Amino acid sequence: MKYLFVFLSVGVIFFLSSCRKDFETEPSSGNLEFSKDTVYLDTVFTNIGSSTYNLTVHNRSNEDITIPTIKLGRGESSNYRLNVDGIPGKSFENIDILAKDSIYIFVETTNNIEELTSSATEFLYTDAIEFDSGSNQQKVELVTLVQDAVFLYPELFDDGTTEELIFGYDEEGNPITEKGFFLDDTELNFTSEKPYVIYGLAAVPSGKTLTIDAGARIHFHQESGIIVAENASLQVNGEVSSTENLENEVIFEGDRLEPDFSDVPGQWFAIWLTDGSTNNTINHATIKNATVGILMDSNDGTNNPTLTVKNTQIYNSSNVGLLARTGNVVGENLAINNSGQASLNLSLGGKYNFTNCTFANYWRNGFRNFPSVLIENNLETAETLFVADLTEANFNNCIIYGNENLELLFNKVDDAAFNYKFENCLIRFNDFQNQFTDNPLYNFEDTSVFENIVLNEEPLFLNTEENELFISEESPANGLANPSTSTQVDILGKPRGNNPDAGAYESVTFPE
CATH class of the missing domain: 2.60.40.10 (Immunoglobulins)
Incomplete structure (x- = not known):
């Protein structure tokens, strides 16, 4: 695999003119x-x-x-x-x-x-x-x-074919492939010296770790992404920034740098933590404009979290912000907004613990059928219903809100465990059609699963269209968090104090 330190060339243009040749000028x-x-x-x-x-x-x-x-x-x-x-x-x-x-x-x-x-x-x-x-x-x-940038891409062979990754085999024994490549040992540390531009699926080999340093910028061409293989790891080591330029944040986005593309969803595929990947950590990162921000398959079979994600923003995903299937995830100071489907989808069971997170969805690019947060212990395909235990899904000091009436939904089958708990959370669940009145899953008076919950009170975000999920000092999330379970600082590194707020951000005074 080669690095290309490449360049910027001239393209073709068109010119429209009202033009006659039969007049004097x-x-x-x-x-x-x-x-x-x-x-x-x-x-x-x-x-x-x-x-x-x-x-x-x-x-x-x-x-x-x-x-x-x-x-x-x-x-x-x-x-x-x-x-x-x-x-x-x-x-x-x-x-x-x-x-x-x-x-x-x-x-x-x-x-x-x-x-x-x-x-x-x-x-x-x-x-x-x-x-x-x-x-x-x-x-x-x-x-x-x-x-300038470091370009990473699949190898083009002499016969005109391109390097591919094999993802299994179909019923006839033919390989299922996608254009991609394995990172070699010299490519397993992304630094902040130059941006990285990835074409195709860049895979972290089994037994290896991709380390991404603070301040790194990773750009993806259309349908490209990062894949972490079985027994491989991803370590994103961003740090708190002192300016709006997010100079120490690790940023994942598309490779179109023009302002018109800065908030366009679906420009690239995903960060994909495949079945068996292990010890993945993401800290102080921004993941924007993907199809799926983080796609997680299964867990690594240990009691340790397969993914620990902290102080991270996931915005403008055309499908799902974080999609975990039988995952084992710890999330702290995580903010997700503007997703074409769900911002957070915990699918096919798993084990999850989220603290001081903001799961919002103010998608305006089309009709949305999914809530901000969807929790399931099953996955139905055209031929099979798969089920798995939802061992635990704990939400402490979180905000779950959006521009739909029902922003929290459960999809439960009785063949597997379905355990969840929400404490000190602000939730939008406006069941004005009384669809769930008799459903015990949504009994917000049941303190064994819903404790100290605020329902249907606007969190007063600064600007949801611009993904500015700061809350004002008048927000009902202000002071809602439990000091004994709250994170010590918010997503920006601001101390929370003795009366912490729910959500990823401590409250601020909005400009007039």
Whole structure:
């Protein structure tokens, strides 16, 4: 497996113009107007093309005009490319614009950072689109931040096939495969020196540990992810940050760096802890825009947690934030929000202990059939109903809320144990249709399973659309936690004191 320290190149663009060749025009006199004076193509990884950006060129005059030349300042050596009047290129002549009309120029870029500089991990690449020349010349600047990265990807073989991982065999004995690769020993420590960009499924081999240092940034191409094999481990060692840049947090997200992609769900697959993986820990991490944030199959057969996740945010998962099937999980100061299905799905039994966690779901990208938290001791497929004991599911000092009436649901079959307990929690369960009135699972007066519960009172989050799950000092979760079971600090490292709050965040004073 190789590292690629690669680059950022130029793409293809399109140009729309109202154009006639049967009219007389005046030469442009340097009075063009533009939709912007600088086109920022945002941050892109080396050797990965940018999105397409557009520029509108206006002729505000009452005369039909001709622009003698439109060209890139760097000429043919530029890493930008334009498309004017339907023709891609880097220089153009005699471009007509009707009176009171406009044309569009589309721009893309790809750059090789090693060709730009031999030392920096970031480089600001600039150029300009020049309209006309001499005293009539006008310019629009082009700016792109190029970022170096470590690229990890499956090997491409001489016969044109790509390296794959085998996940079992079908009924006819054929292997079930996905495009992926095993990390070798030199790739098992992700540092903060450069971002990592992963193509396909990067697998941690059996008996090995992938260690991710504080401040590391991991980016995934579409349908890519990390897989932790049987007897392998994942150790995410983020630390508390002192600024909003989350400089010490470990961040997992897609490989599109443009602002328009910053909160788009489903850009990559998942962090997948497969059956038999062991001793997985995640601390001070942000996992965003995945299909499933963390996918966990079974436990490692020991009494120790298979996954300990602390001080971590999971946002904008197109399916589920944390999906555990017969898992053994300890979660503290965990915040999950905006999931296409459930934010937390404890499926097919298992053993779970969550303290000072916020499980919210304010999904607005479509209809949602699932609650914020779904707890099950079974898994039904088209052919089989699988069951497993829910040994315990303990929620202490948690918030379970969202924009649906029922944000906590149980799916129980009688063939396996179903043990749960909620203490000092704020829960949304507004059964206005009385669907569960006679169901003992939802008897919130039963103190053996529901103790010191606040129902259906808005937690007063700061901004759920922006995944800002801070609570105000007027929140009913303020002071709700049990001091004897509460975490000592919140997800941001803020001390909780003698009167701690429920949820991942201690209350704050909101700005006016």
